[in-house]
Amino acid sequence: LDTVQPAPLVTHIAGDLLKHDLIPATRTDIEESYAALTNSFPSEEDLTEVELFLYNLGWLADAPDKAA
Secondary structure (H helix, E strand, C coil): CCCCCCCCHHHHHHHHHHHCCCCCECHHHHHHHHHHHHCCCCCHHHHHHHHHHHHHHCCECCCCCCCC
16 A cells, blocks of 8 residues: 655745746745745755755746845
8 A cells, every 4th residue: 555645845835936926936935935834944955955956847046136
């Protein structure tokens, strides 16, 4: 009997970004989506994991966020 595995957090974040029309996603978009879904700020490792996932999908913004 196979058990159903919940989707990894990165896929939930990608889905949230897509739902809110934030593709391609910036680091700030990722941080805000992560915080909204988990109620905590992502670590650098968490951000890197999500960025790599989005990069592989072609959904990561090319330019880094610019300070206003």
